[in-house]
Amino acid sequence: MTAQHLEPTREFSLPWHRGPLASYDCETNGLNTATDRIVTAALIRPNRQPLEWLSDLDGAEIPETAAAVHGISTEHAREHGRPAAVVVEEIADAIAGELSAGRAALVVMNAPFDLPLLDAESARYGVPTVADRVGCVEPVVDPLVLDRHFDRYRKGRRNLESLAAHYGVALDAAHTAVADARAALEVAREIGERYEAAQVPAHRLHLRQVQWHREWADNFQAHLRRKGERDAVVDGSWPLRSVPAQRAGGAS
Numbered sequence: 018m019t020a021q022h023l024e025p026t027r028e029f030s031l032p033w034h035r036g037p038l039a040s041y042d043c044e045t046n047g048l049n050t051a052t053d054r055i056v057t058a059a060l061i062r063p064n065r066q067p068l069e070w071l072s073d074l075d076g077a078e079i080p081e082t083a084a085a086v087h088g089i090s091t092e093h094a095r096e097h098g099r100p101a102a103v104v105v106e107e108i109a110d111a112i113a114g115e116l117s118a119g120r121a122a123l124v125v126m127n128a129p130f131d132l133p134l135l136d137a138e139s140a141r142y143g144v145p146t147v148a149d150r151v152g153c154v155e156p157v158v159d160p161l162v163l164d165r166h167f168d169r170y171r172k173g174r175r176n177l178e179s180l181a182a183h184y185g186v187a188l189d190a191a192h193t194a195v196a197d198a199r200a201a202l203e204v205a206r207e208i209g210e211r212y213e214a215a216q217v218p219a220h221r222l223h224l225r226q227v228q229w230h231r232e233w234a235d236n237f238q239a240h241l242r243r244k245g246e247r248d249a250v251v252d253g254s255w256p257l258r259s260v261p262a263q264r265a266g267g268a269s
Contacts, residue, residue: 033122033158033219034209037063039115040124040202042194043108043131044087046079050133050258055104056089059194060111061202063121067195068111073098087192102142109139113150122156122219126177126201128256129230132157136257148257156219157256159226160204166229167212180204184211230255 040061047053054077060068072094079091098104112135115121125131132147132154139146148154164180173179181188181200184207190196209215215222234253241249252258 030218032209032216033156033222034206034216036219037121038124038158038202038205039063039112039121040198040205041108041112041131042126042198042201043134044089044192044194044197045134046074046077046083048130050130051137053134054101055108055134055138056083056087056094056098057194058104058108059198060108060115061124061195061198062115067198068107069195070104070108071098072101072104075101101138102144105135105138105142106144108135109144109147109150113147116147116154116156117151122158122223123154124158124160124198124202124205125256126159126180126197126204127161128157128159129252129254129258132256133258154256156223157226158205158219158222159230159256160201160208162226162230162233162255163205163208163212163215165233166226167208167215177201177204184208227255 038061041058043055043058045053046056054074055070055072056074056079057072058070062068071089074091074094076095079089079094084090112123116123136146136148139149160177160180161175164175164183171183177197177200178188178191180186181204184204186200186203186207188196188200191200217225231253234251238249238251241251
């Protein structure tokens with residue numbers, strides 16, 4: 018059963034960080050959104066238990082470098098994971114359910130990685146994408162986009178662990194999907210609390226993030242070219258990429 022598109026509830030007239038938020042995260046076997054696979058995933062839902070998934074990757078391998086990050090080996094995934102096609106179907110439907118019923122804005126840290134990868138997995142197994150189910154994947158809240166915009170001159174890394182430390186958010190089990198999804202949500206809320214300019218309804222914030230990410234991408238691309246990478250291209254599309262790609266220009 019797929020989710021049906023409904024008009025957003027009146028809760029979306031509130032500043033987004035005061036309203037209901039869901040949060041999605043996945044751990045993968047690589048960084049290429051077109052070819053790599055979901056290993057584990059989690060969806061934090063307002064006032065309900067999180068949903069968690071472990072995939073068998075349909076027999077695909079998990080390189081040691083990826084397993085060292087999230088702790089899931091090929092053998093563990095094959096023994097304990099559920100069929101990848103079923104997992105992908107359930108993830109896409111669960112996310113669509115949160116968006117389509119106007120239940121929550123969706124927090125995704127570095128959305129142009131996680132969401133296109135889910136789309137690629139959906140295409141791989143012939144199941145409807147989130148966009149197929151709801152028409153438009155919004156509103157999305159991306160802590161990375163917000164942090165880059167509101168604190169653009171801060172030096173240092175901007176991965177989730179760094180953002181959690183900077184904004185005073187607990188992250189005790191980094192690189193487990195449920196812990197990362199929960200931390201991303203709390204980082205997003207903290208940014209919303211700190212910056213008055215961020216305190217707008219969720220759908221308005223979504224549109225602003227489209228612009229802010231494109232501005233960042235244009236500036237980063239220009240920076241790379243000034244440094245001698247004359248063919249550097251940084252995709253400015255958000256929250257979905259215009260073309261499949263690796264995590265170029267992602268949080269470091």
